[in-house]
Amino acid sequence: xxxIPTDLRYTKSHEWVRLEEDGTVTVGITDHAQEALGDLxxxxxxxxxxxxxxxxxxxxxxxxxxxxxxxxxINGEIVDTNPALTDEPEIINNSAYDDGWIFxxxxxxxxxxxxxxxxxxxxxxxxxx
Amino acid sequence: MSQKTCLYDNxxxxxxxxxxxxxxxxxxNYGSQVEEHHQVRxxxxxxxxxxxxxxxxxxxxxxxxxQYLLANDVAKLKDSGKALYSAMLNxxxxxxxxxxxxxxxxxxxxxxxxxxxRDKDLAWIDKQAASFDVxxxxxxxxxxxxxxxxxxxxxxxxxxxxxxxxAAGDLKRFVGVASGDWFIARTGYxxxxxxxxxxxxxxxxxxxxxLAEAGVKPIGLGARDTLRLEAGMNLYGTDxxxxxxxxxxxxxxxxxxxxxxxxxxxxxxxxxxKSAGVQQxxxxxxxxDKGVLRGHMKVVCADGEGETTSGSFSPSLKKSIALARxxxxxDDTCEVEIRNKLLKAKVVKPVFFREGKxxx
Numbered sequence: 001x002x003x004i005p006t007d008l009r010y011t012k013s014h015e016w017v018r019l020e021e022d023g024t025v026t027v028g029i030t031d032h033a034q035e036a037l038g039d040l041x042x043x044x045x046x047x048x049x050x051x052x053x054x055x056x057x058x059x060x061x062x063x064x065x066x067x068x069x070x071x072x073x074i075n076g077e078i079v080d081t082n083p084a085l086t087d088e089p090e091i092i093n094n095s096a097y098d099d100g101w102i103f104x105x106x107x108x109x110x111x112x113x114x115x116x117x118x119x120x121x122x123x124x125x126x127x128x129x
Numbered sequence: 130m131s132q133k134t135c136l137y138d139n140x141x142x143x144x145x146x147x148x149x150x151x152x153x154x155x156x157x158n159y160g161s162q163v164e165e166h167h168q169v170r171x172x173x174x175x176x177x178x179x180x181x182x183x184x185x186x187x188x189x190x191x192x193x194x195x196q197y198l199l200a201n202d203v204a205k206l207k208d209s210g211k212a213l214y215s216a217m218l219n220x221x222x223x224x225x226x227x228x229x230x231x232x233x234x235x236x237x238x239x240x241x242x243x244x245x246x247r248d249k250d251l252a253w254i255d256k257q258a259a260s261f262d263v264x265x266x267x268x269x270x271x272x273x274x275x276x277x278x279x280x281x282x283x284x285x286x287x288x289x290x291x292x293x294x295x296a297a298g299d300l301k302r303f304v305g306v307a308s309g310d311w312f313i314a315r316t317g318y319x320x321x322x323x324x325x326x327x328x329x330x331x332x333x334x335x336x337x338x339x340l341a342e343a344g345v346k347p348i349g350l351g352a353r354d355t356l357r358l359e360a361g362m363n364l365y366g367t368d369x370x371x372x373x374x375x376x377x378x379x380x381x382x383x384x385x386x387x388x389x390x391x392x393x394x395x396x397x398x399x400x401x402x403k404s405a406g407v408q409q410x411x412x413x414x415x416x417x418d419k420g421v422l423r424g425h426m427k428v429v430c431a432d433g434e435g436e437t438t439s440g441s442f443s444p445s446l447k448k449s450i451a452l453a454r455x456x457x458x459x460d461d462t463c464e465v466e467i468r469n470k471l472l473k474a475k476v477v478k479p480v481f482f483r484e485g486k487x488x489x
Contacts (some may be wrong), residue, residue, distance in 0.1 A: 038351070
């Protein structure tokens with residue numbers, strides 16, 4: 001059973017989202033997603049400074065098996081990307097919710113996060129897959 | 130209808146993640162594909178390849194028949210058990226399949242063809258065999274386990290039945306031997322030493338467990354693909370098929386042009402192609418920029434364009450590699466289009482990593 005922390009929000013496309021104290025939003029992929037993808041070998045991060053809409057494909061993660069898009073969970077501007085993933089994308093496999101974060105957003109509207117799934121909804125979502 | 134091999138329960142017990150492969154429920158990995166890859170390069174791993182098709186060809190005309198059926202020449206096989214890799218061509222010179230054929234004796238050859246091409250291969254072989262005194266028998270009651278890696282032979286020998294172990298220990302490379310109802314060959318699809326072992330289905334689950342006990346780890350289809358790609362071995366249906374000539378598929382070395390009077394299926398077409406000048410070739414690519422090469426990416430070189438046929442991340446080289454069909458005039462560098470960007474790649478001979486060493 002994959003890990004689903006209760007303090008995060010989730011999307012149907014398996015991103016997790018965390019509202020930080022400074023008002024930025026950190027995004028990564030869930031434990032379930034990393035497990036399905038397998039060993040990650042490359043991350044093509046989004047460009048810092050770009051404004052994107054919810055649902056936009058903004059980043060690509062590649063495992064040995066396949067390439068997979070990461071989607072913007074909410075509207076906002078990319079403000080940071082995880083530099084450690086350039087050389088060690090496998091951090092995502094080992095620490096999907098902490099060291100394996102992928103990018104940070106300055107949200108257009110913080111309240112948009114409330115529209116995303118909580119841990120229990122995400123859990124039933126992946127059970128239905 | 131999907132099929133299961135006799136080792137299906139073993140895969141599930143080993144934590145195998147099951148996927149459909151050519152109508153078979155097979156393990157893609159048992160956890161980490163990359164760890165499985167390294168396990169084979171560094172120690173020993175085992176693959177269930179029971180879905181592959183074993184065909185026995187027997188009869189007084191078997192040698193003559195195979196000299197007609199295959200682009201390589203079975204007359205090269207002088208010693209019992211010796212194996213030959215060959216393409217089987219259609220009349221247009223396209224590749225119906227690639228296969229291994231073992232010479233057992235003058236009236237018995239054993240062939241191993243791909244699972245995905247089983248039906249069309251058997252239909253083709255039957256059709257061609259009709260005018261020869263040859264019987265064609267599929268041996269679907271045989272399971273097949275490949276044990277590969279630098280320690281594979283030693284570990285496998287430690288759990289083989291005594292007589293079989295004796296026969297296996299004496300095997301030279303690319304030779305097989307029948308021992309009772311077992312057949313062991315020193316062949317494989319990983320670029321490492323090891324065995325491919327055929328045995329009666331009912332004995333396979335126990336043998337698998339014994340290998341596991343001896344420290345041979347189960348390896349899924351995922352690592353099988355990265356291992357064969359690093360070794361520069363073609364995958365049928367991906368790197369070549371009925372629409373491609375062996376001459377543009379890095380299979381030229383498997384075509385026996387001599388003796389000149391040997392008529393094999395497809396010979397006229399590929400001979401004409403050769404004399405007109407072959408336009409493309411299959412090369413290896415090593416990505417110099419960051420990214421991952423996959424099949425069907427556009428390759429841009431000085432004299433035109435080509436296409437990757439297979440690509441992946443090479444766990445041994447820690448770089449992305451690919452096989453690509455490109456103009457024969459290609460330089461030693463090119464560019465590959467990945468998500469609308471052109472990334473730099475080095476052009477190399479299509480062999481990247483074998484027997485624990487980089488070939489670059």
